[in-house]
Amino acid sequence: MAEVAEPTPSKEAQLLEMHVSNLGVIEEASIVFSSGMTALTGETGAGKTLIVTALQLLTGQRADSGVIGPFGDEARVDARYVIGDDEIVISRAVPRDGRSRAYINGSISTVSSLQELTENLIEIHGQHGHTSLEKSAEQRKALDRYARIDLTKLNALRKEKGDLENALLKTLGHENFQQELDFLRFQESEISQTQIESPEEEERLKESENLLANATDNQYLSMKISETLKADGLLIEEIGKLLQEVKGNESLESFQHQLTELIQIITEISSAARNFSESIDVDPQRLEEVQQRIALLQDIRRKYGETLQAVLEKQQQFAEQILTFENAGQMSQEIQEKLQKVETDLVEEEKVIASLRKKAAPVIAKEIELYLRELSIPEGKVEFLIDGPAGEQVEINVSLNRGQELQPLSRVASGGELARTTLAARLVLSTEPETLIFDEVDAGIGGQTALEVGKCLKKLSTDRQVLVVTHLAQVASYADTQVKVTKTENERLPSITVQTLDKEQRVVEISRMLSGSPDSENAQKHATELLENTR
Structure with a gap:
């Protein structure tokens, strides 16, 4: 079966719910996540960013004791994820003193294990995001899937090359095969040239002496x-x-x-x-x-045995080893001939794959640039750097402003621009992970551009889970589910509530986002129209 890069995951995966305690101003909060696109909204300073921080902790990112709230001695995040028919619970605890702790299904684990588990499950796009698309290996995999490059022959040849190299090493015993064979031949020849007449020859000679x-x-x-x-x-x-x-x-x-x-x-x-x-x-x-x-x-006894009988037995042993080596040498010659052919075929196949990757790269770059224009980055330029025998060294370089030099995707400084750039790239290079979180994707935009951002996020959510933190009604209106974060000030400490909105509540929240007046009839009319137009 051809190993063509496909965008579909081997198992359906989804973030089901998350519970946060004592994280910043959040004393206790629970969020139930839905499939498709979810918009996280609320007033500025309400605590939306803390939800992203909680998700970052789940992906194994650095834990700072400064995130611990005033409601206890440690902050804790627990989340339930479903992968196919299986469910897993992942947790992270950050104490005021000491190192953070990680748990998988209730058992203590390492942060690195948590990172490995969530690498293909959660991706956070933003200023401090956890973005696998910034890695060269992910960029290469995404390119191959887009171009439907068949890697079957390349992988088979590489495997065959490795197998033959291992077989050659096993046959020869080690890399110094020829030197050892030559030494065995020298030893056997040295004894043979002595021409020992019999095991008793030395005794007879001493009598003659x-x-x-x-x-x-x-x-x-x-x-x-x-x-x-x-x-x-x-x-x-x-x-x-x-x-x-x-x-x-x-x-x-x-x-x-x-x-x-x-x-x-x-x-x-x-x-x-x-x-x-x-x-x-x-x-x-x-x-x-x-x-x-x-x-x-x-002299010959000093080298090969205490008696002439032992020397003659050693000579026989050398002769048998030489025969074994010579047989192995014949086998190794056959393996080497096969290896040479495989290496020749591999070089040719690597050239083919490199050519396909280099051919596909400009096409992909143009598509990403088109999305960048829709996302209010009109001067965005994208270029793939392809290097290596099979073009396996892939790096996406971008320039987001006129006159700016192309630089790796990971070095894009602006959080909003980085989020929109990776959104554009994900729309074209759609691969894992299964849950994408976008923070600051709407920074510095509005109007028609905001609608385009919302439309792109909606499109991206057709085959995966998308969570977007947004201040813009145009973006939120495209969501399948809207979650509101509210901070309430009181005499003791501020409290945070997280609420999944129904249809009527969404109209009120969208109204607030549009005009700042959630009770305004005109704003609600506009909100209803916006929600209907984005269905």
């Missing part, structure tokens, strides 16, 4: 043994004489046999001694060769 080191003496002594015991020697001659004397003497017959065996043994010793003497190599060069060979075998 002993012989060679004493070759002359050993040759002389072994020859002396041979000559002394030779068959025609004096010793054999004397034993022969004894043998002749005992022959025929039955009493000494056993000695005759023993003397015969003795002559045979002496003869064999003589012969063996001669052979040994003749086998001794009186060769200093051969001794040096044997000693060098022993030194080589000892």
Whole structure:
């Protein structure tokens, strides 16, 4: 299924109600919110801004102990939100001393968790608002949804690239695969070149070394043994004489046999001694060769094992590891070939997506500029800066006055201009969040422009919840629901009441907003006409 950016949320979400206690001059106040557009009205200084402050606290914005009222030791805001079939309750408490606390469904939480939860639920437009559209990622997502850019192939290629890179790393074991393979080959080759004849070779060589080191003496002594015991020697001659004397003497017959065996043994010793003497190599060069060979075998043992048997086993282990690495190398070669193709395809797809984004950006900018003109910002200019391989670095720059340089949306200084600018942008780039709050959107405007602002807010509320704080009857008249905030002065402390108005009460409030005279028949007639014209 194509991953085209759609403006519809995965689940319907709505702010249902909010309770505020000890916030500024509000001792206790509850507001039940409706779907569509809600206008929050009341006299200047009545406490409308405190309602926005309460919503700001719910979005995890900085809590100042200065907002705590005189009715207790802490300010508290609780709100109930519905997401699909689920309801959540979020709360924020601000004590006079210490850090603020956050709660989600009655359980203590962190402010950052509260921010994360409400990021795609509530957005506040105004001087100190919480506006996700100021973020580059949100601007890119909104652009893609508007232009219906299919990101399926791009995301699939990026995922495949990541999977292949992970598979390559897993196959090779680590990034130094080739170095380790080369080292294994060196070690195996070093043992192989030693050409160990057998596990006992070193012992045999040490025996040869002993012989060679004493070759002359050993040759002389072994020859002396041979000559002394030779068959025609004096010793054999004397034993022969004894043998002749005992022959025929039955009493000494056993000695005759023993003397015969003795002559045979002496003869064999003589012969063996001669052979040994003749086998001794009186060769200093051969001794040096044997000693060098022993030194080589000892060196190889120091590196790879206590015995030559252990060294041979290590060589076999190296050979098996090399085979495994070479097989992995073959597999990695195949993965690398696939990776190269994916990277090539990815570069091409990134170019396509970047082109689509750059093509759509001026069209979107023109549409936003048209809304800016309707919202009394006739000199408004909008430009998208698109950068990155796939154009993923998106930044909306605006200039709201003639001669003003383009600057990021987040740097628009005026609260009213910022609210109207983001309203224009939201009308074109309609995405999350589900609840939009506009404060100061009507600052510095009136007449026909106010009607256009109201019309735009009404249009925006067709698929989301919109709350607008307004002083203008033209804006309030477009609301589906109107909530009035009233401050009453008394001898003790001022009190704030929040009331959802019915049809007749709306006429009276709109009359007050139009003329300052809520009981004026002419004002009420005008108010009724205004409400009817904005239906």
